[in-house]
Amino acid sequence: MFFFLAHLLRFATSYSRFALTVGMLLALTSACTELRLGGAIAQAQEAAQDSAPSKAVPIDSNPAIVVDRIKQSWETAVRPLLAKHCLECHSINEHSGKLELESIASLLRGGLSGSAVDSNRPAASLLLEVLDPKAKKHMPPKGQLSEQEIAQLANWLENFKRDALPADVFAKEWKTSDKQTSNSPEQASAPEQSGDAISRLPMGLNPSQVIDLTLEAAWRANAITPTTVADDAVFARRIYLDLIGRIPRESELNQFVRLTDSRKREQLVDSLLTTDEHATHMAEVLNAIFIGRKSPGRNDPREQGEWMAFLTSAIHNNRPWDEVAREILLARPTRPEDRGAVWYLYARQDKHQDIAEAVSKDFFGVRIDCAQCHDHPLASEIEQKHYWGLVAFFNRSKNVDSSNGPRIAESAIGGFSEFTNVGGKSSENKLVYLRARPIEELRPDKDAKVEDREELYLPPADGEPKVPKFSRRQQFVDQVLVGNPLLADAMVNRLWGWMLGRGLVHPVDALDSFHPASHPGLLAWLARDFEHSKYDVRRLLRHLALSRAYQLDSHAQAGSDPKWFASGLAKPLTAESLYRSFQVALDVTDPEAWNAGPKRALFASLFPDVLTEESLANVSQGLWLTNSEPIREMVSTRNSKLLQDVLRVEESEALVDRLFVKIMGRQPDEDEKNHCVSFLSASAENRQAAVESLTWALITSAEFRFNH
Numbered sequence: 001m002f003f004f005l006a007h008l009l010r011f012a013t014s015y016s017r018f019a020l021t022v023g024m025l026l027a028l029t030s031a032c033t034e035l036r037l038g039g040a041i042a043q044a045q046e047a048a049q050d051s052a053p054s055k056a057v058p059i060d061s062n063p064a065i066v067v068d069r070i071k072q073s074w075e076t077a078v079r080p081l082l083a084k085h086c087l088e089c090h091s092i093n094e095h096s097g098k099l100e101l102e103s104i105a106s107l108l109r110g111g112l113s114g115s116a117v118d119s120n121r122p123a124a125s126l127l128l129e130v131l132d133p134k135a136k137k138h139m140p141p142k143g144q145l146s147e148q149e150i151a152q153l154a155n156w157l158e159n160f161k162r163d164a165l166p167a168d169v170f171a172k173e174w175k176t177s178d179k180q181t182s183n184s185p186e187q188a189s190a191p192e193q194s195g196d197a198i199s200r201l202p203m204g205l206n207p208s209q210v211i212d213l214t215l216e217a218a219w220r221a222n223a224i225t226p227t228t229v230a231d232d233a234v235f236a237r238r239i240y241l242d243l244i245g246r247i248p249r250e251s252e253l254n255q256f257v258r259l260t261d262s263r264k265r266e267q268l269v270d271s272l273l274t275t276d277e278h279a280t281h282m283a284e285v286l287n288a289i290f291i292g293r294k295s296p297g298r299n300d301p302r303e304q305g306e307w308m309a310f311l312t313s314a315i316h317n318n319r320p321w322d323e324v325a326r327e328i329l330l331a332r333p334t335r336p337e338d339r340g341a342v343w344y345l346y347a348r349q350d351k352h353q354d355i356a357e358a359v360s361k362d363f364f365g366v367r368i369d370c371a372q373c374h375d376h377p378l379a380s381e382i383e384q385k386h387y388w389g390l391v392a393f394f395n396r397s398k399n400v401d402s403s404n405g406p407r408i409a410e411s412a413i414g415g416f417s418e419f420t421n422v423g424g425k426s427s428e429n430k431l432v433y434l435r436a437r438p439i440e441e442l443r444p445d446k447d448a449k450v451e452d453r454e455e456l457y458l459p460p461a462d463g464e465p466k467v468p469k470f471s472r473r474q475q476f477v478d479q480v481l482v483g484n485p486l487l488a489d490a491m492v493n494r495l496w497g498w499m500l501g502r503g504l505v506h507p508v509d510a511l512d513s514f515h516p517a518s519h520p521g522l523l524a525w526l527a528r529d530f531e532h533s534k535y536d537v538r539r540l541l542r543h544l545a546l547s548r549a550y551q552l553d554s555h556a557q558a559g560s561d562p563k564w565f566a567s568g569l570a571k572p573l574t575a576e577s578l579y580r581s582f583q584v585a586l587d588v589t590d591p592e593a594w595n596a597g598p599k600r601a602l603f604a605s606l607f608p609d610v611l612t613e614e615s616l617a618n619v620s621q622g623l624w625l626t627n628s629e630p631i632r633e634m635v636s637t638r639n640s641k642l643l644q645d646v647l648r649v650e651e652s653e654a655l656v657d658r659l660f661v662k663i664m665g666r667q668p669d670e671d672e673k674n675h676c677v678s679f680l681s682a683s684a685e686n687r688q689a690a691v692e693s694l695t696w697a698l699i700t701s702a703e704f705r706f707n708h
Contacts, residue, residue, distance in 0.1 A: 365490030501569025
């Protein structure tokens with residue numbers, strides 16, 4: 001009869017934080033660049049009037065409609081354009097001339113030369129004036145916006161006309177006064193004590209401190225007392241599991257706990273982030289998220305190996321996340337180390353709807369499944385056209401086996417269809433997705449027969465499928481993926497969930513209006529900081545790990561909703577982490593045999609995927625842990641150096657201490673020791689079997705199977 005062990009963790013904690021003046025940060029204001037320019041803007045105005053896509057914007061009598069149009073165009077067209085040409089000098093970190101162009105509010109507030117927008121005469125706005133090629137201080141200093149881009153800005157600025165938006169709308173929507181929306185250098189904005197104020201903090205700040213400031217403010221506002229910070233042993237176990245996917249060995253734990261350097265936690269995080277184990281572990285995590293443990297063909301040794309090699313290399317080299325995403329979704333490798341990237345699309349076997357649903361969830365954090373037959377019933381911004389538009393980006397793609405390995409070919413023709421909503425209305429599938437402007441494509445007549453001609457393709461590379469001159473996948477990565485704020489939002493939210501137990505938006509793949517973030521300003525700031533860091537995943541993980549929130553104790557609960565992150569949240573170990581930790585705790589005699597593919601694959605198939613909405617054990621898991629041949633073999637004296645070691649210990653108290661230290665990373669409390677010693681005494685006739693049973697009870701306990 002197996003022994004069931006109940007136990008209670010007790011920790012002594014201490015914590016010290018960096019001092020940071022909140023008021024000074026929240027009082028930051030943005031101002032417009034001082035530009036004394038001459039020259040006319042006739043060319044820009046002419047472009048705004050004459051360029052083909054720049055028809056005059058109609059003025060609605062309803063301000064709400066205008067505001068909605070301004071915000072939508074800002075996200076899909078204007079913000080990406082400014083990010084491309086202007087943010088190097090005019091971000092909230094590098095606001096040259098005190099001009100910041102990262103938000104509508106900052107653009108309206110302006111600065112030294114007044115607002116960048118003239119709401120009385122939008123065509124005379126400073127934003128357009130400096131774009132004139134003949135301007136004395138031409139912007140951008142190097143390069144020139146195209147006529148179409150200038151027309152796009154001019155078109156957008158027309159929405160700010162006074163007869164379309166009264167002054168009170170400016171104040172309500174963008175926290176700016178009438179004085180600030182005129183072409184005046186005076187600034188009168190007060191510090192914003194809100195989530196929006198957090199989102200506007202400059203990028204140069206330490207993200208760990210911004211996290212702590214935001215959460216502490218929320219705790220105070222909601223009368224929440226957080227738990228204390230976990231002790232060194234608990235922190236070490238937590239960070240080892242999160243960053244390298246196993247518990248620390250006894251020697252590693254002892255070495256860390258004995259250190260007296262005040263920066264030892266920071267040093268440990270930095271050292272773990274550069275290990276091969278970290279790269280392997282995070283590749284396993286991404287594989288479970290992106291491909292899943294039940295995907296067709298996932299165990300193909302050649303393709304799966306290259307896919308894992310691609311992910312591992314990307315993590316090891318800290319490759320920018322936007323670059324990794326681009327390689328995966330374009331799936332046209334030009335370097336040997338990128339060949340595995342095609343497996344994300346290839347594994348879905350030309351099921352284009354599956355591809356669209358996966359891409360939206362994995363890279364943009366949005367579930368679009370509900371928009372297949374109608375607009376999303378709960379999140380109005382997700383429309384049926386977005387579902388079928390995303391399908392259209394990939395529906396010309398097809399798996400092929402080239403001389404260079406698995407590839408995703410793409411046709412230059414076809415893929416035009418219509419979708420019908422539940423009301424029976426049909427619409428054309430166009431190349432469109434959330435937070436991006438539609439991609440124009442010449443559409444043939446319904447009955448027209450289009451021939452697939454060679455001149456529609458670029459000259460193919462050796463052994464590679466031919467590429468259309470108009471490639472929908474290329475358009476997707478260039479026009480939808482690059483610069484889309486959801487790419488950063490999704491990765492920040494997912495890694496926050498990975499490290500802290502749940503996302504700022506929960507579930508992590510539900511970034512929509514029906515699932516508001518618990519701390520929207522913090523998510524916005526971290527996402528923009530992630531963009532400014534050039535999508536540095538390692539840096540983001542580091543600052544999450546060094547935040548006070550990550551280090552809070554999990555055993556003394558704060559008694560509040562978990563969305564406030566006032567205590568550490570217990571997280572079930574992934575299959576890979578649990579299997580690896582079994583081996584470390586038991587000190588198995590032949591690790592290579594236990595890591596053989598079939599054994600690991602069987603274990604992984606039984607345990608949950610990562611970042612699930614909730615963690616529920618099932619019968620199969622229970623049977624494996626209690627009575628399977630592998631667990632009996634693993635927890636045996638023949639296969640465990642730990643068991644061989646402790647069976648040499650004669651005193652039961654010392655034996656119990658040894659097991660707890662090696663497996664749990666701590667000493668047993670008095671009740672635990674008494675129960676264990678009593679159990680061993682009652683089983684003295686077969687001491688080896690009793691010790692094996694006690695060991696089994698420890699490694700299959702909830703305390704061992706969760707990261708806390």
